[in-house]
Amino acid sequence: MKDQLRHIIETTLTQLIAQNSLPALTLPEIQIDRTKDKSHGDFACNVAMMLARSAKMNPRQIATLLVDALPETDFITKVDIAGPGFINFTLSADSAQQVVKTILAEGEQFGQSDLGAGQSVQVEFVSANPTGPLHVGHGRGAAYGSAVSSLLKAAGFKVHREYYVNDAGRQMDILATSVWLRYLETCGETFIFPSNGYKGAYVSTIAENLKFAHGDAFLAPTVDVFDGVVADEPAGGDKERHIDDLISNARRLLGEDGYRHVFDAGLNAILADIRQDLSDFGTDYDEWFSERSLMETGVVDDAIDALKKAEMLYEKDGAWWFKSTEFGDEKDRVVVRDNGQTTYFASDIAYHLNKYQRGFDTVIDIWGSDHHGYIPRVKASLTAMGKNADRLKVLLVQFAVLYRGSEKVAMSTRSGQFVTLRELRDEVGKDAARFFYVLRGADQHMDFDLELAKSQSNDNPVYYVQYAHARVCSVFRQLSERSLTWDKVEGEKQLTRLTEDHEQALLSMLSRYPEVINTAATNYTPHLLAHYLMDLARDFHTYYNAHQFIVEDQPLSQARLTLITAVKQVITNGLSVLGVSAPETM
RNA sequence: GCGCCUGUAGCUCAGUUGGAUAGAGUACCAGUUUCCGAAACUGGGGGUCACAGGUUCGAUUCCUGUCAGGCGCACCA
Incomplete structure (x- = not known):
């Protein structure tokens, strides 16, 4: 309807210019707005006001010219000029009723359009580390990401939903080691669990299953496990080095195959849980993309080579740095550490290179807003590799603060005291949770009231x-x-x-x-x-x-x-x- | 210190890409059922759109500055 109006106005204006009733000028984008007030009809157009300056004419005068020249149509019954120069259109009753027939004829299809013209869009969202169950913060990303995906699909885009699985890197090593230590405990070994390890009950469950399936196959004596390990923080040491030493001991004592087995036991169990959780939440994916696969198939090396070839990397202090400052970042960033390991950022460069290579017209990343500082360097890496960084859109989601009535629900990741997405679903239900999450703009801080969400009242x-x-x-x-x-x-x-x-x-x-x-x-x-x-x-x-x-x-x-x-x-x-x-x- | 986000009714938030008299919900007050579900509806009060400039026919919206809050500034992921 808007398009029809826009078309009529456009042709009438060009006609007026051709007749020299209006001076020759370039037409602006014709805007048709829905009116706020019924007394202004159904649609309003402000083109007369926009033309007033360049035509050097009174807006109402232009509007009068335009309205007089408009052709008769069957779907408009009334055209008025109001206020400073608005042109108000009132729809005929017949065309207003037409929408009901359209809705019944199109059914589930009603509202869909070909706006996207089949362009492909990749939407990556949630992508939480598989080191534990999803919490309510991830829930907002899940609800927002799947809603955006569905919207794009309805608007005629080809949508590919993807979850990036961080199945490599230090956090996963900490998880694997945590699982192994719990496993050793079920085998009867006793020691103080590292302060920096994952202490959730789910880790013990995974360990028990490992013990059930493999018996003592991964057993090692405690003295060997803690051999040469720096003291933990509560014991006056360093918790980061403590856990890193335990990781390297685990690798050594278990051997490559054994370590990989324990590692995968943790990864697979948690990933399966996350998939089930998201599926129950009504969020489904087309692809679960593994970070490890990027390394194993050499995409990370390819990306680094591409940057080296473009002379965007340099060596300093034994590490390889990316010149992101040349693209507006605050400082240069390390992609290969002095110990030869690639950084998380290197994986991410490779991942985005891979996304572009897969040929999506638009790539959308949905991140927690605490990662916003990360945007410049990722865009910089794409530009450096000769890609158009504008095809990447990063959408940020603020965290939700939970309330129970007026009481704020205490949450902290450090203490492990977070409310899981599953608990939220159990308490308020999938529908209420999803609706509440998308009720506010994603970039808005949000107060999520559990009492309100589950209340069966007119408040809800x-x-x-x-x-x-x-x-x-x-x-x-x-x-x-x-x-x-x-x-x-x-x-x-x-x-x-x-x-x-x-x-x-x-x-x-x-x-x-x-x-x-x-x-x-x-x-x-x-x-x-x-x-x-x-x-x-x-x-x-x-x-x-x-x-x-x-x-x-x-x-x-x-x-x-x-x-x-x-x-x-x-x-x-x-x-x-x-x-x-x-x-x-x- | 630098960067990003936010500031609208007592509270939670919208605001159609710069339009007409700034809107909902909630809370508060007053009403509506011989009638398809009252988890609903009707009416009422409530505002310096954080503040100060600027851009123009016109600013809650765009630009600059100030103030206030959140987040981020790793050879972590």
């Missing part, structure tokens, strides 16, 4: 929207109880009977849905959709309270049933994009 926005859907279903249950039926064909014929203000408002709201999807998709802002659904639900509840749908007047009744069926469809579609269910009963 999730239920508010779902209830609107259930209410429509309930009306149809009532209909069949009275042995009546809904006749779609008849209903569509009678749409002209929808003349009440509430019905007009609903029609207008329904027609906005495709625009909301496109705006939310292009801006990566699912919260716009969440808010739209609340607005739609409110218009519906208001309508419900003001009017009966099942009435004696059969044509009217059919028209109303047709309208609320369209409402039900749009709520279903919108909630589905957000990964929230649309229940028939509450």
Whole structure:
């Protein structure tokens, strides 16, 4: 509808210029906005004001010229000039009703567009280290990432959802060693567990399973395990060196195969848990991409070679540095350490090179906002390798602060005192959790009230929207109880009977849905959709309270049933994009 | 110290890419059921859009500065 208006205005303006009614000038982008106020019609255009300066004419004068020259159309009934020079359009009743037929005809497809024209987008999100269960911070990334993915898909993009598995690096070595130490404990060895190790109960569970499956195969005496190990911090030593020494002892005592076995036991168990957890949360991926594979297939070496060839690396203090300052970063960054090991950053350069090589038109990374300082160096590496860094979009997600009523829930990763995503799901449910997460802009700090999310009251926005859907279903249950039926064909014929203000408002709201999807998709802002659904639900509840749908007047009744069926469809579609269910009963 | 993000009603937050009289929810107050589900609806009060300049027909929105809060500044991941 906006496009049609835009087209008409554009052609009329060029016509006016051709007739010398307007001076020759380049036309600006024609903006068509929905009006905030019903008295201003349905759509407004500000082009007269935008042209006033370059045409050296009064905006109202331009508007008058334009309006007089506009051709007759069947979908516009009224054109007004208002305020400083706004041109307001009022839709004909017929074209306003048309949206209901469109919704019923397109069903689940309604709202989808070809805006993306099949361009491919890769969306990488969550990507938490597989060193423990996901917590509520990851939950927001999961809800946001999958909502953005669904939005892009609805807007006609080819979407590839990916989880980057950090299955290499020091943190994973710490996990492997933690598993091994717990395993030794189940074998009867006794020692003080390292302060920097992973102490969660899940580590012991993995160790017990290892013991069950392999008996004493990985056993080593405690004296050997702690041989030459620097004292731990509580004992007056250094906790980092303490754990690093334990790791190298583990490697030595277990041998390459044994160490890899223990390592993979930890990795696989936790990864399986994460996959299940995300799947239960309604977040699914097209690919789980292994960091280790980047090293094993030589992509990391390739990336380093590419940078060397481009003369973007130099050697200093035994390490290889990337000249990221040449691209606006604060300082140069190490990619190969003096001990020959590549850094996490080197893997990430390789990973992004690989993403580009796979040919995605756009690459989206969704990170916790605490990683924002990382953006310049990743973009720098892409530029240095001759890639267009603008194809990479990094979206940041702020952490959510949990509240129970007005009480802040204490959380700290260090003490291991975090609320897991699974606990959140168990407490408030998948639907409420997802909806709450996407209710706010991702870059906004967010207060997540557990009490509110699980309350079955009018305070809770999730239920508010779902209830609107259930209410429509309930009306149809009532209909069949009275042995009546809904006749779609008849209903569509009678749409002209929808003349009440509430019905007009609903029609207008329904027609906005495709625009909301496109705006939310292009801006990566699912919260716009969440808010739209609340607005739609409110218009519906208001309508419900003001009017009966099942009435004696059969044509009217059919028209109303047709309208609320369209409402039900749009709520279903919108909630589905957000990964929230649309229940028939509450 | 430098960089990024944020500052809108008592509280939690929107604000259609610069538009008309700045909006919801919640809380508070007052109402609505012989009627399809009251998990709903109607009405009311509540604002220096942090502050000060600038850009223009027009600024909550864009630019600069100040103040306040969050985060980040590793040969960790």
